[in-house]
Amino acid sequence: MKAMKKIFVVLGSVLLLFACNQKSESGRNEDKVVMAKMSILSNDDYGGEFVSDEKNKASDSYSTEQKIIKNGNLRFQTSDLDKTAAQIYESVKKHKAQIQSDSQGKGYNSFYRNITIRVPSQDFESLVAEISQGVYYFDTKEISSEDVTEQYIDIEARLKAKKELENRYLEILQKAQKVSEILEIERELSKIREEIESRQGQLNYLQSKVSMSTLHISFYKETANTGVTASYGSKMWNALKGGFNGMSSFFLGLLYIWPFIAISVIAFYIIRKKIRKRKK
Numbered sequence: 001m002k003a004m005k006k007i008f009v010v011l012g013s014v015l016l017l018f019a020c021n022q023k024s025e026s027g028r029n030e031d032k033v034v035m036a037k038m039s040i041l042s043n044d045d046y047g048g049e050f051v052s053d054e055k056n057k058a059s060d061s062y063s064t065e066q067k068i069i070k071n072g073n074l075r076f077q078t079s080d081l082d083k084t085a086a087q088i089y090e091s092v093k094k095h096k097a098q099i100q101s102d103s104q105g106k107g108y109n110s111f112y113r114n115i116t117i118r119v120p121s122q123d124f125e126s127l128v129a130e131i132s133q134g135v136y137y138f139d140t141k142e143i144s145s146e147d148v149t150e151q152y153i154d155i156e157a158r159l160k161a162k163k164e165l166e167n168r169y170l171e172i173l174q175k176a177q178k179v180s181e182i183l184e185i186e187r188e189l190s191k192i193r194e195e196i197e198s199r200q201g202q203l204n205y206l207q208s209k210v211s212m213s214t215l216h217i218s219f220y221k222e223t224a225n226t227g228v229t230a231s232y233g234s235k236m237w238n239a240l241k242g243g244f245n246g247m248s249s250f251f252l253g254l255l256y257i258w259p260f261i262a263i264s265v266i267a268f269y270i271i272r273k274k275i276r277k278r279k280k
Contacts, residue, residue: 067152067206068145070124070213074131075140078219081113088115088217091130095123100214112220124213131217140218152206159199166192 078084081104092099097119104113119127128143166189173185 065149066147067149067210068121068147069209070121070143070145072124072128072144072213072215073140073142074128074138074216075218075220076135076138078135078221081111081219081221084219085113085115088117088131091127092117092119094130095119095127097123097127098212106223107220110220110222112218115217117215117217118212119215121211121213124215127215148206148210152203152210155199155203155206159196159203162192162196162199166196 097117100116100118102115117127169185169189169192173182176182176185
């Protein structure tokens with residue numbers, strides 16, 4: 001009987017160890033399955049089938065809608081700075097544009113003013129035409145347009161793919177039971193959300209550049225002289241100051257060459273003394 005009991009104890013221990021190993025192996029298999037799912041979902045280098053399908057769908061949706069960024073640069077001469085600026089402001093108000101910056105100053109022989117405008121893209125050509133009225137010639141007139149349709153579609157498709165990937169991770173997170181699985185999924189979700197924010201920022205910036213065009217306007221008025229007109233009294237005072245400064249500079253220059261002056265005076269005195277002795 002004792003021998004039979006020992007046999008049963010040994011068999012029970014073996015069966016218990018086997019069951020524990022099976023459970024551990026089952027847990028590891030579950031981890032592998034979850035990680036495999038996550039690996040499949042993480043294969044988002046934008047070359048996978050899912051992202052390609054999204055890009056193709058987005059391309060089909062926006063193939064007829066071009067995304068164009070327009071920019072302009074105008075420079076011309078005017079006879080009245082204030083009048084020209086008032087006309088520009090009136091056109092800005094008419095086309096519901098925005099003044100981004102406005103600065104003015106004086107150059108070597110001219111007064112100038114620089115205005116930068118953000119205007120809805122559909123009104124860009126009309127605004128340029130209105131400002132060009134009455135301008136005899138332009139020192140500079142540059143109008144450019146950049147087609148960013150492909151770039152816009154690409155960013156939009158990648159953003160949509162990232163959001164779909166985020167939803168799939170959230171589905172797996174709801175089914176995850178182990179702490180290790182939850183932590184791994186949350187790490188991946190954090191990375192995906194950072195990429196979503198980055199893509200969204202790029203898309204917003206591009207949309208802003210497309211919807212609102214930029215126009216730089218620089219106009220100037222030439223002056224007869226390079227300085228500000230001064231009164232007669234001011235001119236006299238400036239002349240007196242100039243004479244005093246000149247005299248000061250002269251005496252300062254003498255101080256620099258005093259040794260030569262001293263030698264010259266001594267030499268002159270000796271020569272003069274010798275000449276007087278000869279005459280006597």
